[in-house]
Amino acid sequence: MRSCTLIFALILLASFAIAGCLFNKVSCKILSITIGDNGGFPSVFIELNTSDSIKVKLFKGKALIDEKEIYIGGERTLSLCLAGYHEIPEKGTYHVKIYDMNDNLVCDSKINIEDPKLVINNLDVDWWKEGKDYVLLETSLNVTNEGNVPIYVRTLRISIDGTRSKVAHVYNETINPSSTSTISACTCIKGILDGSHSILVDLFDLNGKKIATFSSFDSTHLDFSIKKTHLKWYFEEKEYSITLPVPKKLLSYCSSLKRAQTEDYSFYAIFPVDDNYISFLSEKLLSLHDTRDIEEKINFVASFVQSIPYHKEEEEYPRFPIETIADLEGDCEDKAILASSILAEIGLDVALIRLHEHMAVGIHLDGVDYQGKVYYEDETGKRYLFLETSNVGWKLGDACEEFKDQKNYTIYHVGSKPLLLQECEPPIRYKYLKSDFVVVEDRILNFGIDNANNVELVVDFLAQYDLSVKKYVSEKFGVRAGGGRLIRLKINSPKQSFLKVKIDLIHEGKVVQSSIFIFE
Template sequence: MQIDRVYTAPPLFIISLILLLSTIFPTGCILLHTTKFRLISYHIGDDDGFTTLYLKFNTSDFITLKLFEPSHVILYRDTFYMGKHNAAICLSSYRKTPPDGKYILCIYDKNNNQVFEKKLFFTKPNISIISGKEQWWEEKPDTYVLIGINLTIMNHGDLPVYPLDVEILIDNKTMGSYITLPTILAPGSIGTVYSFTYIKNIKSEKHQIQIFLRNTDGETIADASYPVSPHENVSFLRYQWHYQKEYQVKIPSSEALYTYYKTQNRLNTDDYAAYVFDPYDDMFLKMFTEEILRFYKQNDDVGKINFVASFVQKSLEYMEDDPSDPEYEYPRYPVEMLIDKHGDCEDKAILTAAILDYIGYNVSLLRLPNHMAVGVHLNKSIPGYSYYIKKYYYLETTQKGWRLGNIPKEYRNISDITVYPISCRPLLIHSWKNATHYFTTDGKDFVKIKILLENLGEETAKNVEVKAGFFSGDNQCYNGETITIPILEARGEKILNMKVTVPSGISTILKTQVYLNSKMVDEKKSDSWFP
């Protein structure tokens, strides 16, 4: 992790100035120093799901900046030295629109005297649905499936809005609620909101559709009603494979889902269960799984698991992420794998685990040296096979023809195995949004770190601690700081600001660590040593 550097105003300069003034005015009168503050600009924006107030300002001396929210509680507080600065202040928690009303920005000098005040007024969100476009699949003659809806939205307000889902009614009958892809409706802008829906058995006739768009608080922020006439307007994915006989299946594709996942940065974690936990392709996986299981009618767990594995092994080509660089990894989300129709061992394992998890099996990802497979737990034994690790049978998803419990020779008797359960659990990672090293002339240097903490799992994380400190070569921690987060919801994120004093006289490296129930689950460190 790289760290920026900032040199603060030297106190020796101020002392020299005072001595100079005492020379110019020998009577002993010294001119009183007044802190000058100028707000250059400000605007509201979004910072990866957090509504943020961006400030640009100049100050002639040390100041304390405070922002009060409409309830008069201090929302933000920080200190700045002489010079030109940029500040980014989070106004709300992750994907939440902040309260409307009056915010007050106050500036105080080093003697705690107020030298500046600015009132900022923000109004309630005002959202309207301009139009809707549906995606239809003619599953059977004159019978359609609504597999997607794309809404064009206008945000007339001055705060960002974060839609969560859409509730859909057809002919006054509730069809269900469907999660939308993460979208930010910026103030004064027009945007689009997409949801993969999978609503079956809609007849070939005119219908009235009603749409209620809701935010992360479950509040309806916009609604619309208009007539629709189903007509097939989707492209298709086709697969074929052999399992005791030949099978072929055709399912609708989703360009919107594929584009979304293809543009996502890969997650900074070895726990690839995160790619299974991601919820935005759940309806697509439901559709796909139901389609391929139409061919398998037997009530046989082992047979059904082998049937799914045969699809992944045989219909999807094995291909390295980068043939010129064996160390490069690009883990694919299940939708990416299904649409690309190729991938390497972890891609095949992720897709297989996602399908089996949807069916209801207890599965895990198994990370072996230079390989990944799937572990499957069954409440009954498989004749001729034993558990591979932790009551999981081994399932090979890369090489063709392997059945549940059968282990390729090169992966037998291996002890270096990491198990990542596909279960309802938290999955915590963190990153540094920025880190700045402040140099002071009194030798009390410090680093400010802005940390993004994420829970990629399916369960709320409790008793989370984020620790920052400087570590020597023998792993001794100096000047450690800790922030406790009582609760971080599933799929939730949190911004943390930490300040750590740089120890003098010893070579150290800066580390941040995330603990869940007193166990370290993630760690980051600086690229360079201090001082």
């Protein structure tokens, strides 16, 4: 009888050890939970203290929203996404549940998410005198987020006297919980008579849902704080001149943005926050030279951009169009970006042509004789006439000898397309018990006008001389226009030693961007 009892006790002890309930039981305490923005994703920030490795999961009801694993004990802070990029989380009760690595529940906590509550405190507009009338150049709103989740404002619709209206993309669009900030948009509503006007503003999120509204009155007036630029140039032996306002908040916002790590500079030409300004600029410019001849119209636009003084930069630093207008100087890519944005705005099939240490504009025209003109073909065989914008005097289809027939070139279309960029955190290697793996976290953003499908990540482990010792390909995914995806990968380390990890962002089978990280 004693021997049977001993055997039963040993079996019972062994079962407890396997379940992790008696030996090496995980102890974890949640120290704090806060809600805020994390790189465009509404997130729960969890500060905790754990004795061992754990799994942290976020649920809404039975639906798993996000999860992470922690492989080292001690005090840690991590974030879990409540919703997608620039999406406002749904109202309801969420649960943070922490498990040990055997999926035993260790502790949990409840979070209540409220409906978003954005209050517009006041309105400020910048007026620009244009002839006898006024232009509502820029609109700014002081707003307070009285809810407990981040609010992301994508667009603003402003109406003047119930008759004139304009939709504009907002800059500084993130408002964290319990915070007050200023959001602005370049509106450029023309033809407003001098006097007092009623103004109605509606704010919308990424999905087009109205999230706040505000009405006010304002009177037109001269604003001497608005910076202006003035340019004179010649086209077909006739002198032209133009004076342009520089919206100060738009300029400040674009100047503050980190330059994108991409060679596709169409990013700067199609960036949506300055759409209304480019439309205003294009219309004002073309009003100076009325012609129905499309090539003459293109050459006139080119003459305007060519007359902006050329300034060579020590390091390549692509500028948004508003920056080039404000400084009235730029190098080849700055001037090509500005010209392409104007020409695309007037409905032309435009591209940027990247050559060796140079950039120009390409324009495809139907029904035009390409014989004797300089052009470059894209991958489908479509021909784009070369347009030099760096120096004065060049016409569509002309080029100096250096740029007439280069073999090494890339064409980047300017217009309706996805435009993907990745922001990858440095991968971390873990050696946990008998496991050896690398964790990759990559934020994929689509700044383009179209949705991106068939997107994937390729993670390449490189040894000496960049020899690939293992390659991992993620599942394919999509990224909506103006949206983003957060991709987390847990990849077993190769058996061979490696020195680098290269992460390629792939769209439709082509490498869009690469990031390389060195492992010591």
